[in-house]
Amino acid sequence: MTEGGDLTAWIEGTGPPRGYADVPASRTTPMDTDDLRRYLSGLAPDHDDVQAEMADYADREGFPIVGPAAGGTLRVLARLVDAESVFEFGSGFGYSASWWARGMRAGRVVLTEIDPEELDMGREWLPAGDYAPSFDYREGDALSVVEEYDGPFDCVLVDHQKERYADGFHAVREKVAPGGVVVADNVVRGPADFDTLVAYAEGEPVPDDASAQTRGIAAYLDAVRAAPDFETTILPVGSGLAVSTRV
Incomplete structure (x- = not known):
């Protein structure tokens, strides 16, 4: 120890x-x-055919995706909680949704995206996969869309604008099922400044001149760590996942 x-x-x-x-x-x-x-990355699960096409597109276009190491974690989490209901704050063209789906035996994944073209790509790709759950494609601001659902959600992904991460958590926390999980991407690597986050983790305040993304990640971590009904840990897979389970 x-x-x-x-x-x-x-x-x-x-x-x-x-x-x-x-x-x-x-x-x-x-x-x-x-x-x-x-x-x-070498130990990450393989893509299925649909995910391989998605990943090739992401590589060509420089589109950020969670990748197979983090995606495999989403799949395992879905299996662990026997997920039947998943909500995503920010879905792009559905790559992360496909990983949740690979861990589900039934149910529904709600995708949210403000870019209609990306959502249309998800509508084309996801039905081609051998996935058990259905998909609900919602165009618009995830913070508004989530208000239209009562829950409970077994799994939630927070992967929209970093400065709005904490808002996403507060909007969904009461809709997470006991034992359910909330996962936030990019808490180690990504648009946030890692050196500033290290200082924050060691007790230093986040400077006022830090980027909005950096302050957003810190605010999110403050929110989930302060929530008495959630327990949080950080996994250094992909760009770093904050995994919070409702107790």
Whole structure:
């Protein structure tokens, strides 16, 4: 079992945790390295045919997607809670929705997207997959769309504008089923400044001149960590997922 500074040293690769004093320094591995990303990517689940087409499109167009390592996590979470109802704040053309669907035996995934062309692409791709749930394609602001649903939701993805992440959590938290999960993407890598987030995690205030995305991620983490009915952990897969379960 590690404690504060020991765990930080282990994550940063500057030394082993307590109880591992005899481990050579060369065998202490930084947690956020290119090698780690290659390792996680190499062990990520394979795309199905539809996802492979989506990923090829994303590569060509430079479109950000959660990727198979994070997507596989969504699939596992859907299986763990036996999800029947999923809501996404920001869906793009449906890549993340396809991962939720691969972990579901039935039910519905609600996609939200302000770009009608992206949503139309999802309408073309997702029905071609061998997915059990149905898909509800909703064009518009996710914060408005979610108000039209009573829930409960077994799984929620927060992946829209980072400065609105906390608003998304507050809008959906009472609609999450007990035992359900809320997942936020890009809490480690992405548009937010990671050095500022590290300082925030160590207790420093987020500077007023930090980017809106950085302040948005910090505000979201403040919100979920302060919620007494949720427990949160950070997973360093993809661009970093904050996974919060309702207790």
